[in-house]
Amino acid sequence: MIHQNLIIGFIAAVFVSVLSRRLKFLTLSGSIAQFFISGIIFGLGGIKWTVPIFTFFITSSLLSKLRVNKNKLVENFFEKSDERDCLQVLANGGLGGVLVILSRFYQPELLFAIYVSSLAAVCADTWATEIGTLKSQIPVNILSFKKVEQGTSGGISLRGTAGALMGAFIIPLSSLSWIGTNFFYFVIYATAAGFLGSFVDSILGASVQAQYKCGKCNKITERKSHCGKETSLYKGFSWINNDAVNFAASLSGCFFFILFNLWLKV
C-alpha cells in the first residue's frame, strides 16, 4: 500500500513541479527540489499533509508575483528574485519532508501539528515580506528601531506584521478538516508559533544574516553582486543567508508549538 501511495505521490509531484516551472514560480533547481519534497509529502502524508504546504506555496507565489508587479524597486534588495530556487524550497519545505517520514514511526498527530506550525512560520515570514513590501513605506529595524530601507532583512512594519499574522493563521485554517476535537487550541497554538517564528526570522535578519554593500552605489543588499560589481560583506556572517534564516524560523515554529503544547496539550 505504501509503495502504491508513493508512486501516486511522485506522479502528482511531476505535474506540480512542471506546472510551477511553467508558471515561473520556481527556477529549474527549485522545481527539482519541489518534486522530491512534494513526492514524499503526497506519498507518505496524503491529502492531509499536502493541503497545508500547498496553501503556503500557492498563496506565497501569487503574492510574490503581485508584489513584483506593484513594487519593482524593492526587488533590488532581495538576494533572490520572485522565482524560488532549490535552497529556498528546501529551507521552506525540507523540514516537512523529514517530519512526514518521522510520522510513520512516532506520534503522527503531534508531528502533524508540529509540521503545520513550521509551515505557519515560513508562511508568516513570506507573507510579511510580500505584504509589507506591496507598497512603499519605511520599516524600522526590529532591534534598533532605526529606519531602514524597504526590503532590508530585519526591517519590520505594521503592514508586514499584519501580513505575518494572516500568513500564520491561514496554514492551521487550511488543515482544520484533519484536526480532532481540540481544533481551537490547535489553531491558536500553530498561529502563535508561526507568528513568533516570523519574529525569530526578523531578529536573525537584523543581527547575524549576511548583508552586503555595493561599492558603486553604496546600497546595502543581500546580493553578492550589485551594479554589475561584486559587493563586500557589510555585516553578519557570510554563511548565514536568507535561506539559513528561513530554515531557522521554520525550526522555531516547531519549537514554539512544542512549548505551548507542554503547557496545555492539544
Ligand SMILES: [Zn+2]
Ligand atoms: Zn549598486
